[in-house]
Amino acid sequence: PPARGPLGGWRKVPRYNALCTLYHESAQQLKHLQLQLAAKEATVRELRGSLARQQQQQQVGVGEAGAEPARSLVESLLEQLGQARERLRDSERLSALRVEALSQEVQKLNQQLEEKNAEIEKMINQPPYEKEREILRLQKSLAEREKAQATSDVLCRSLTDETHQLQRKLASTAEMCQHLAKCLEEKQRKEKGNSDDQIATERSNQVFLQLLCFVHVLLAPEAFDSRDTSSRFRVHTGNQNHMHIQTKVEHLRGNSPGQPGARRTASQSEQTSPPADNGNSGSEGRAQGELRCPHCMRFFSDELSDEFLKHVTECCQ
Structure with a gap:
């Protein structure tokens, strides 16, 4: 991991971690939905196989003991299977969009992190006299500003006193x-x-x-x-x-x-x-x-x- 510098190179790391967590959770949710879909498809295959066997036995004329599954139950199961497939397709589409957005955000954060690291490296590798020169320049500008402010205050007070005298x-x-x-x-x-x-x-x-x-x-x-x-x-x-x-x-x-x-x-x-x-x-x-x-x-x-x-x-x- 990059070194932590004075400009706060780790400020956006929590956001990066949150995006990674959302990405992993989306992948796990997608895997869970796929498992549910596979189980429902297996159930449908079993029901279809049993239905085919029953129809075949009825055609041959050989009866079997036990209750036959109702046709309405099979239709409801097929309807539920269609709804589950529709939800799965919607979730896959939303997951793909979310993964794409998260990938772009991760790339942007990585680019910003690289820029911050490059700036930190540049400041670390900067010669000491350049830092001292910058500090002296800032101190000089601050002193000039304070001097100008003090001069302005003195002039304002003197002008106010002179104005009062002239008025009198x-x-x-x-x-x-x-x-x-x-x-x-x-x-x-x-x-x-x-x-x-x-x-x-x-x-x-x-x-x-x-x-x-x-x-x-x-x-x-x-x-x-x-x-x-x-x-x-x-x-x-x-x-x-x-x-x-x-x-x-x-x-x-x-x-x-x-x-x-x-x-x-x-x-x-x-x-x-x-x-x-x-x-x-x-x-x-x-x-x-x-x-x-x-x-x-x-x-x-x-x-x-x-x-x-x-x-x-x-x-x-």
């Missing part, structure tokens, strides 16, 4: 913008009758609306997607962002246009604010008297401020 900063920025909006409304009510400072007020409104749109865009869910490398807006953290927002606050909280220092504050805010993207600087200079959506870069006139706010809300959502 943006929430505080939104509160500041609401406060600035209230201040701006009060300032507009106070300066409603002053037509000389209309240009400064429109400029303040434009700066505030752009800042509000910027906050809307940052509060959108797309702004927190860490995989979006082609985002149009960059969140500047640290002193630069603080300086930029502080400049906007100073510009909106500054003195009235009639007081000295108001225009100086506006000019300082324009000089201190960080530059936008290089591709948008020319369009801002070209459309200085217009409002622009920071999400789709669409321009609106200063007279359509309500329509502009409605568009920004829908576009950011």
Whole structure:
């Protein structure tokens, strides 16, 4: 018998033994039926011989003592013999089919067993350094996978923390913008009758609306997607962002246009604010008297401020 290897060469041996047992049982059953058929045929021959002798004696006129077998008994025996022969033929046919199926299964199992034995022999005859090389390769791949998983976990945690920080900063920025909006409304009510400072007020409104749109865009869910490398807006953290927002606050909280220092504050805010993207600087200079959506870069006139706010809300959502 083949040697038992690490791949389980004996796994299908019980099935092989079961098939062999079924094969032997079928052969024994066939032999038993053949013996029964031979006995019945012998009985039929004896009955036919006795019947022939009785008919011959009746023709000759010599009577014998004893009871003659009834004709119905002979016919029933012949009928039973025919049924037994039919069952024997059916059993022989089924046995032949079963033996053929078992033979095919045994051949298939023998072929699989030979393949397993050949594989086991190949592994046994394999040089030791090949085994060590395979083990080292598997260990290296496992270490790389664990390292990649650890790196992914660290990045996920850092991105989650950064997202929470940005959400807190943006929430505080939104509160500041609401406060600035209230201040701006009060300032507009106070300066409603002053037509000389209309240009400064429109400029303040434009700066505030752009800042509000910027906050809307940052509060959108797309702004927190860490995989979006082609985002149009960059969140500047640290002193630069603080300086930029502080400049906007100073510009909106500054003195009235009639007081000295108001225009100086506006000019300082324009000089201190960080530059936008290089591709948008020319369009801002070209459309200085217009409002622009920071999400789709669409321009609106200063007279359509309500329509502009409605568009920004829908576009950011």
